[in-house]
Amino acid sequence: MNENLKIIDFENIYVSYEITPVLENINLTINQGEHWAILGQNGSGKSTLIKLISNDLYPNTKYKFRKNLFGKERWSIFELKKNLGIITNDLHNYFEKHGNFLTAYEVVLSGYYSSIGIFKHQDFTNEQHERALEVLEFLEILEIKDKRVHQMSTGQLRRCVIGRALIHKPKAFILDEPTTGLDIKAQVSFLNIIRKLSKNSSIIIVTHHFEEIFPEIDNIALMYNKTIYKKGKKADILTSENISKIFDSKITLANENNRYYVKSIN
Numbered sequence: 001m002n003e004n005l006k007i008i009d010f011e012n013i014y015v016s017y018e019i020t021p022v023l024e025n026i027n028l029t030i031n032q033g034e035h036w037a038i039l040g041q042n043g044s045g046k047s048t049l050i051k052l053i054s055n056d057l058y059p060n061t062k063y064k065f066r067k068n069l070f071g072k073e074r075w076s077i078f079e080l081k082k083n084l085g086i087i088t089n090d091l092h093n094y095f096e097k098h099g100n101f102l103t104a105y106e107v108v109l110s111g112y113y114s115s116i117g118i119f120k121h122q123d124f125t126n127e128q129h130e131r132a133l134e135v136l137e138f139l140e141i142l143e144i145k146d147k148r149v150h151q152m153s154t155g156q157l158r159r160c161v162i163g164r165a166l167i168h169k170p171k172a173f174i175l176d177e178p179t180t181g182l183d184i185k186a187q188v189s190f191l192n193i194i195r196k197l198s199k200n201s202s203i204i205i206v207t208h209h210f211e212e213i214f215p216e217i218d219n220i221a222l223m224y225n226k227t228i229y230k231k232g233k234k235a236d237i238l239t240s241e242n243i244s245k246i247f248d249s250k251i252t253l254a255n256e257n258n259r260y261y262v263k264s265i266n
């Protein structure tokens with residue numbers, strides 16, 4: 001791992017869907033090997049920030065900005081996906097809707113072509129088949145390799161979608177509210193999988209749940225008022241004062257064994 005490599009290097013970025021920017025003056029540097037959580041109210045711009053990172057949205061060119069990913073300004077979407085695994089609920093829902101006949105094995109293997117499914121014209125080497133099995137094993141879903149999407153639980157499909165990105169051994173994963181729809185047990189075991197991923201890839205997680213900020217996550221970015229209100233080390237940023245500010249409420253945050261939770265809110 002090259003800790004000098006900047007996964008994200010953004011300076012003074014503005015993003016607009018329409019005329020008024022929804023993100024303003026975004027400055028963010030994330031180095032390889034770091035793990036981050038991004039927190040903020042509904043509508044504060046978290047998903048927009050992810051779309052900016054994934055090149056689904058571009059900065060407003062009215063402002064002078066810097067936007068580098070892995071040290072480079074320009075990326076083809078296909079090349080970017082090899083370096084950056086982006087897991088959103090939209091992708092999960094897309095597989096549920098359009099790929100429900102695929103097996104777990106096929107969902108994972110489809111990562112090589114970024115396709116929804118496996119097609120006759122696609123060739124896979126033996127190594128690629130082996131890698132798909134290795135990924136299923138890593139994600140602890142090898143036993144469901146022949147199960148089809150429509151027969152899977154939400155947690156099982158979520159892991160397959162991660163597996164599809166993991167096939168490339170990306171340097172970083174971005175996970176947008178990854179435990180949506182999971183019950184408490186599935187949530188805990190899913191988070192353990194993400195912790196396992198964090199050994200080899202940087203994790204950037206967007207979440208509304210403090211308990212999901214697992215101990216390896218050492219950096220926090222707080223979104224408020226269309227920008228990154230504060231960012232830095234977890235112990236400095238995750239304070240009751242900061243959290244009360246960004247959620248416009250009086251929140252008392254507590255911490256036990258490096259895990260945070262909301263003690264009171266009013």
Ligand SMILES: Nc1ncnc2c1ncn2[C@@H]1O[C@H](COP(=O)(O)OP(=O)(O)OP(=O)(O)O)[C@@H](O)[C@H]1O
Pocket residue numbers: 017018022040041042043044045046047048049
């Ligand atoms: N396609 C769009 N067209 C116009 N405005 C949009 C679009 N998508 C989002 N917005 C606006 O951009 C702002 C930021 O939205 P965004 O979805 O990024 O917030 P978020 O923090 O991800 O919210 P949530 O926690 O609800 O997912 C909001 O004011 C929203 O209304």
